[in-house]
Amino acid sequence: MLDGEPVTGPGVDRVVVFQEAALFPWLTAQKNVEFGLKMSGLSREERSVRARQFLKMVHLSRFADSYPHELSGGMRQRVAIARALAMDPRVLLMDEPFAALDAQTRALLHEELTAIWAETRKTVIFVTHNVREAVYLSDRILVLSARPASIKQEFRVPAGRPRDLTEPGLAYIEKQIMESLRVEIDRVAQAELDSDWVHETTKLLPPPDRNLGSDI
């Protein structure tokens, strides 16, 4: 449901950012951002100005004329975000957009996304398997059950930004979500793995060097 209308298919008021940036390799970054604007019939100048504005927002002005293969994974994802935002959608849908990025780039883009959100105040629906990511970014977290997916539980994150995940309150929420997910993880594993599989709780393991105090 979006503004009282049920959502049945793709539409320009709800643009998706995919896991792989899904940029068109035959277009430059600038032209990629312009793509959606062209489809909605904006004039050439308007398109160009708008695309440049949003490339600037994701700090890629210098790479406007680069082709996607010349950009790093993080830069490509930035272009994809700019491309989605340029459409000025009511809702921004993000489907595991940072899952394929390395941890450092991801952390950087988390801050970036928070800043963009603060600036544009768009509603963002963000799908992720990464609980930390969810706790760091969201105001409201919906935990989905394994197939068939339904909303299993809802969490609210009443913390200000920027967030520090080592804060006890946030760490507590993260732990609760993990527990809520544990059942689902087991269900999936039981469906996929051999029938003799059981979720083993961690036992006390000896230290890897088998040092029993001989160095005292």
Place this chain on the structure above:
Amino acid sequence: MKRLSFYLLLIVIWEAIYRLSLWPPYLFPGPLEVGASLVHGLADGTLLVAVAASFRRLAIGYGLALAMGLSLGLLLARNRTADELLGPLVSGMQAIPSIAWLPLTVLWLGLSEASIITIVFLGAVWSIVVNTQAGIRNVPPLWIRAAMTMGASGSRLFTAVVLPAALPQMLSGWRLAWAFSWRALMAGELLSPGKGLGEVLIVSRNVNDMPAVLAVIVIIGVFGSLVDNLLFKRAEEQTRRKWGLAPA
């Protein structure tokens, strides 16, 4: 430079073998004679007329094949029933060397311009069809989904996303078709009277003018690879570079 001296060396070896007189000169002419024949043919216009006639046939046959191949490829890519019915036929036709049609086209169209153009067309059209269809089929669904979320649909989706995405493979199809049509043209011209390169070749053989035969062969090779290198290879490499498929 390295390449140039290599080819010079080849010509020198050729001349050396010629000087050994292992075969009579009317069977194995030297490079100087072939060069002289080439210059002579170009000077009196025979070869130029032949090149023009051959290129005209190629242009018409290949042009028709392009138009027809693109539309048929499109149809097969978009329409499941068409693909099921015509797909096997197209791959079957692709396996037939187009010169095999010559007896039929000669009966239907006579030993005429039209008959050779038909052979050229049949040589080129199938690989254009197959690669157009495959190119469109192989467009990643993710790009289409992404374009659809940005409001592209119908013919705009097709021209803005599907066609550019399919272009690299379509280009290889065109290039392949060029090579096929060039071969088909030569075969057709060898077997019919007229004023193309193939016909000059057969006439030269009939009057035992081996240098002229070789001169025509040189021209065929040079023109075929010129078009391939200047047009198709360049276009293909440019797309590959743009897409990041080749080292920049």
